[in-house]
Amino acid sequence: MRIISADVVVIGGGGAGLRAAIAAAEADPGLAIALISKVLPMRSHTVAAEGGSAGVVRDDDSLDNHFDDTVTGGEWLCDQDVVDYFVRHCTEEMVQLERWGCPWSRKPDGSINVRFFGGMKVQRTWFAADKSGFHILHTLFQTSYKYPAITRYDEYFCADLIVEDGRVRGVVAIEIATGEMVLFHCKAAVLATGGAGRVFRQNTNAGIVTGEGMGLALRSGAVLRDMEFVQWHPTCLPGTGILMSEACRGEGAILTNKNGDRYLQDYGLGPLDPWPRAKAMELGPRDRLSQAFWHEDKKGNTIQTPHGSAVNLDLRHLGEKKILERLPLITEAARTFAGVDPVREPIPVRPAVHYTMGGIATNVHTETSISGLYAAGECASVGIHGANRLGSNSLAEIVVFGKVAGERAAHYVRSARPVSPGRTERQAEVSAARVLRLLGNERGERLAEIRDAMMDAMEEGVGLYRTESGLKAACRTLAELRARYRRGIRLDDRNRAFNTEWLAAIELGSMLEVAEAMAHAALWRRESRGAHQRLDATARDDRRFLVHSIARSGGDGAPQIKSAPVTITKSRPGSRVYGGAGTKAELT
Amino acid sequence: MTDTRTIRIEALRFNPETDSEPRLQRYEVPFTPDMSVLQGLQYIKDHLDGSLTFRWSCRMAVCGSCGMMINGRPHLSCETFLRDLYPGPVRVEPLDHFPVQRDLAIDQAGFLDKLAAIKPYIVSAKERPLSEGPSRQTPAQLDAYYQYSQCINCLLCYAACPQFGLNPDFIGPAALSLLHRYNLDSRDIGWSVRADAANADVGVWECTVVGYCSEVCPKGVDPMHAVNENKVNSALDYLGVKRLLGGR
Incomplete structure (x- = not known):
């Protein structure tokens, strides 16, 4: 095993990981910072974020507005102290990205333009056309070249964390090109590994979004929080799940059913006029819009496509000039992947899994329950999303809390005591042997069989609307799949060098555990709140469930689910109202 | 779907651990009109041969992972469609001018x-x-x-x-x-x-x-x-x- 010594290891080279590495390097340029990623950083899924990132900038907006939209949007399951920190730091991070070269879209006078997103009182979304994540990621990646303290280990797959006496001591990784096992000794580690949307079949996520950071943390003794809250984005291409950004609606696109009706007015988002107006109709939040689709589908009001039912996302009235200027990526994607030209026809769309609102539980400092281990971005549950994430809060989250994680990790390193490397190395050998065993199975199932069965179980039992019996069935299936996985996957590929089948098998082990945590947390939460809807418990139940869920690893068995308090500071739980009367808003 | 056809994909295989020379391997792949070359390769990986090695991620032409030579020309495999290459065969090779790490994966x-x-x-x-x-x-x-x-x-x-x-x-x-x-x-x-x-x-x-x-x-x-x-x-x-x- 190759051994590398670092002070801080950042796992994941997307927006959160890059921001963390840069923050650590700025906090202490003398540190040895290892940035390890299973793909080249610019391939990370941040690249696919489209619509933009929140940051209060308009005179008619305020931090209180951003706070209220976030906490209301999350149906009071957000930790309000963390939301408060978050909204106070979004704008400076957007400015920081601007200084680093991010090509934000501008007004004619050269100042920053912002657009509407769902559930926002005032326009607050900074955007770079509809390639905001792409530009943020490339800006951060390119800027990272300025910092000699950062050494990148591109295409290193993180296979395990080494934790001793409650402190993180090392990271075991596979150098993908050679298959060599590598131990990174470290004093602190930051998990920035992204979400887990690929445990579902229809999702907007890149193939790498497999949740193994969450799995690693869970197995190492950290806990996952609020895993039942999975966000369905309402406007995705049927079949592939490719995202048609919320920016479409932010720019004025409408949703119609097969009769041409703007059906959202039937689901508490109306009345229709005056249009557009903030927090109404198509500018409602994602959970409500996805749920409205489900009901329209039940009523038979959807359009049938070869990949399932759909409704129309209609941009035509925006005109070709605006569509091409503001939404070039979705125009190109609709043409290429759906064969539809949004300038001339509506785009058929349906909900697909988009975002993992739960994750590795951290406090506002991004500290997990393991000393020296931090988590930021989609893999983490820092507490800002609650039961439903507000669109454009996730890009802001990766930079705001990526920075916190990098600074905290750098600070922690100074106080970390030296340890005997021998013990860490012995543990790493055990980890490596376990991972290598997967290569040698003579008998077993094909990887894709177990993976596809997992996706089916999640779609079937842990979907937009859930029931006790459906969730129990999903939990049983997932337990069986974990048992089948333990009995063995037989790989076609027995080589060490660039064996992506082997890596997918390791990923699948984590995906099954993460999927199980989602299903069990959803079973435990016997109420409906935000993105978690139970047909057998349709009301919100603040008396019993105004709490986070916590999932702790049960080893080979099911995870244990408990509750943990939600921090409420200034916004008392109330009713979550969208639509209603309001004034016509200006589309910028 | 009913309109499934079959197309031959010829993939260049090379494993530095075991091969002295690259070789072509042929796969018969069922496809529907909406399937990309990348989805054809994923079909092979899932069902026919788990050892075929290629990079991919976003499958929507923004991450830049899945470039390869397709019938001798550089393309993103996620936005190149099998229907447009029918009746085939479709030859996939690693991007020209780069050292090969394995199969379709080049050294970047x-x-x-x-x-x-x-x-x-x-x-x-x-x-x-x-x-x-x-x-x-x-x-x-x-x-x-x-x-x-x-x-x-x-x-x-x-x-x-x-x-x-x-x-x-x-x-x-x-x-x-x-x-x-x-x-x-x-x-x-x-x-x-x-x-x-x-x-x-x-x-x-x-x-x-x-x-x-x-x-x-x-x-x-x-x-x-x-x-x-x-x-x-x-x-x-x-x-x-x-x-x-x-x-x-």
């Missing part, structure tokens, strides 16, 4: 070093506190460099570039486009720190204006134009004019 390390050489970040005149807010940049100033900021680093342009084929040290189309992107940014004064990379033997002068790079770019970046604008800059720099004008 050289490109990453070239990115470092062009200093791909804003060099600003003075540090201003963030509290002063964002810089002003008019839509016209944004437009000046915007096209060159669209590069997804998919490396198709390197596979298309005959000069890169002859000289792997050539900084090449994507990195030189990025150099141009930063030089054209109204917030940047880094022209002089990037000049050495542009002026070097392996810089802009290596380009022989074939233009195939711009033709294969899936994002409409025009690397040939970027490179050749920098020839003008480089010549001015040689004459000492550029530096006198303050680098812009």
Whole structure:
């Protein structure tokens, strides 16, 4: 095993990981910072974020507005102290990205333009056309070249964390090109590994979004929080799940059913006029819009496509000039992947899994329950999303809390005591042997069989609307799949060098555990709140469930689910109202 | 779906651990009209041969992972459709001009070093506190460099570039486009720190204006134009004019 010594290891080279590495390097340029990623950083899924990132900038907006939209949007399951920190730091991070070269879209006078997103009182979304994540990621990646303290280990797959006496001591990784096992000794580690949307079949996520950071943390003794809250984005291409950004609606696109009706007015988002107006109709939040689709589908009001039912996302009235200027990526994607030209026809769309609102539980400092281990971005549950994430809060989250994680990790390193490397190395050998065993199975199932069965179980039992019996069935299936996985996957590929089948098998082990945590947390939460809807418990139940869920690893068995308090500071739980009367808003 | 047809995919296989020479392997792949070459490869990986090795991620033409030669031409496999290649066969090979790591996966390390050489970040005149807010940049100033900021680093342009084929040290189309992107940014004064990379033997002068790079770019970046604008800059720099004008 190759051994590398670092002070801080950042796992994941997307927006959160890059921001963390840069923050650590700025906090202490003398540190040895290892940035390890299973793909080249610019391939990370941040690249696919489209619509933009929140940051209060308009005179008619305020931090209180951003706070209220976030906490209301999350149906009071957000930790309000963390939301408060978050909204106070979004704008400076957007400015920081601007200084680093991010090509934000501008007004004619050269100042920053912002657009509407769902559930926002005032326009607050900074955007770079509809390639905001792409530009943020490339800006951060390119800027990272300025910092000699950062050494990148591109295409290193993180296979395990080494934790001793409650402190993180090392990271075991596979150098993908050679298959060599590598131990990174470290004093602190930051998990920035992204979400887990690929445990579902229809999702907007890149193939790498497999949740193994969450799995690693869970197995190492950290806990996952609020895993039942999975966000369905309402406007995705049927079949592939490719995202048609919320920016479409932010720019004025409408949703119609097969009769041409703007059906959202039937689901508490109306009345229709005056249009557009903030927090109404198509500018409602994602959970409500996805749920409205489900009901329209039940009523038979959807359009049938070869990949399932759909409704129309209609941009035509925006005109070709605006569509091409503001939404070039979705125009190109609709043409290429759906064969539809949004300038001339509506785009058929349906909900697909988009975002993992739960994750590795951290406090506002991004500290997990393991000393020296931090988590930021989609893999983490820092507490800002609650039961439903507000669109454009996730890009802001990766930079705001990526920075916190990098600074905290750098600070922690100074106080970390030296340890005997021998013990860490012995543990790493055990980890490596376990991972290598997967290569040698003579008998077993094909990887894709177990993976596809997992996706089916999640779609079937842990979907937009859930029931006790459906969730129990999903939990049983997932337990069986974990048992089948333990009995063995037989790989076609027995080589060490660039064996992506082997890596997918390791990923699948984590995906099954993460999927199980989602299903069990959803079973435990016997109420409906935000993105978690139970047909057998349709009301919100603040008396019993105004709490986070916590999932702790049960080893080979099911995870244990408990509750943990939600921090409420200034916004008392109330009713979550969208639509209603309001004034016509200006589309910028 | 009922309209399933079958197409032959011929994939170049090479495993440095065991093979001395690359070979072609043929797979019969059922496909529907909406399936991309990438989805064909995923079908092979899932059902026929788990050892076929290729990179992919976003499957929507923005991450830049899945570039490969498809019937001899560089493409993103996620946005190239099997229906358009029927009746086939479809030959998939690693991007030209790069060392092969395994099967369709090329070694990208050289490109990453070239990115470092062009200093791909804003060099600003003075540090201003963030509290002063964002810089002003008019839509016209944004437009000046915007096209060159669209590069997804998919490396198709390197596979298309005959000069890169002859000289792997050539900084090449994507990195030189990025150099141009930063030089054209109204917030940047880094022209002089990037000049050495542009002026070097392996810089802009290596380009022989074939233009195939711009033709294969899936994002409409025009690397040939970027490179050749920098020839003008480089010549001015040689004459000492550029530096006198303050680098812009």
